[in-house]
Amino acid sequence: MTDSEGGPDLTKGGPEDPIEPAASGDRPLVVVENVNKHFGELHVLKNINLTVDPGEVVVVIGPSGGGKSTLCRAINRLEPIDDGTILLDGKELPKEGKELAKLRADVGMVFQSFNLFAHKTILDNVTLGPIKVRKQGKQESEKQAMELLDRVGIANQAHKYPAQLSGGQQQRAAIARSLAMRPKVMLFDEPTSALDPEMVNEVLDVMTGLAREGMTMIVVTHEMGFARRAARKVVFMADGQIVEENTPDEFFTNARTERAKDFLSKILTH
């Protein structure tokens, strides 16, 4: 999957590890309680409750327009919610301003359309947050960034601009940019949906590696293979509601709800 020497070593860990998640206790890392959200008349999130423990990988699947992305984006308040509470590491999401920015720094976000800063090199994309938000030194940040880029297999692209990279490479760079902030939790909003089919796996491999290392992840995706392989918990969302929460094995072989069975029968037949 990689075009750098040696390839990413996704099994190593330890205190020096650049993507070691910030330590937290036994309490749940993300708690979503009774969250509601409307887009005008449309009730997109209906009384959502969800708990994510440290190290847990939650995959959110379901039909388009079911509220998956909105939930994902609500967790770092890119979408404000109407009511309910969202706790991150025990703290409620602040409304706006500096406090919110600080909290967002602890939550990595990977977008469907990568959203790399178009006027900055890959290396500058990855070091911007550590330098400007974490107030880390430039040299230290660049060293860390190169390690991360090496891990996701694009160290040799560090000095190029986003538009010069393939979609898969851009998405891996975007993952490195998020990891550089040493987030407590990573949100993935359909990270492979905008990719050419042959580039999907290189991104999923990086994500699988992260999951294996113990990164807490919430992943909105249509990649059922990834859900089976990496998820601890599958959340099935439809029509703004969480219809079913299950283990991947149970969910894919023996879903409890009719709505989920119907969805699975449509996507797994071919």
Added chain:
Amino acid sequence: MFDFGPFFDNIGEILDGFWATIRLAAAAAVLSLIIGTILASFRVSPVPVLRAFGTSYVNIVRNTPLTLVLLMCSLGLNDILALKFSDNSSTTYYWWAVLGLSAYTGAFVCETLRAGINTVPLGQAEAARSIGLTFFQSLRMIILPQAFRSIIAPMGSVLIAMIKNTTVAAAASYAEVALVTKTIVDKPSFASGVIPLFLGVAVGFLILTLPTGYFFGWLAKRMAVAR
């Protein structure tokens, strides 16, 4: 009628006038870009008071004739209210002209820049916020640099308009080239050759504005953001 003799007889004064025009245009270019950027930041900010201020400023200043803005500066603020930049009257008129012209051009810079901000995909701002940058950090580091690059060519037009608008500063008693030209024509010794004189001054403006246009065109190509 097309004898350029009188033009060249007065070439020294005309060149002095152009030098005054260039000094005014250069200072106003810098100041109007600063004012315009601040106004644009206000107009896209999440703070309602700043947004309201930016919107009112643009709507009032953009819709006021420049002559009126400059007369207000020189006659109103300088002469009546006695707000002076220096004891030297030509220095003080220079700065009032710079200030009036920049305040006026800033409104146009703001609107051009705001159009540029709209060309930056929303995802860029979301990504900036998601790594923990504050609103003004993401505006300064992510949005504005990309917005500026997308509006270099139209910004060239704003600046060319501003260079030509320097002639209105004559109304504010600032002795730039238009006022100098008028003074030459009004001299009792000046008998004929008004048309060559005007043509000469017009060519002088072309020499200032054409390279400006080409420079901004070149810069726009060079700085374009690939997406």
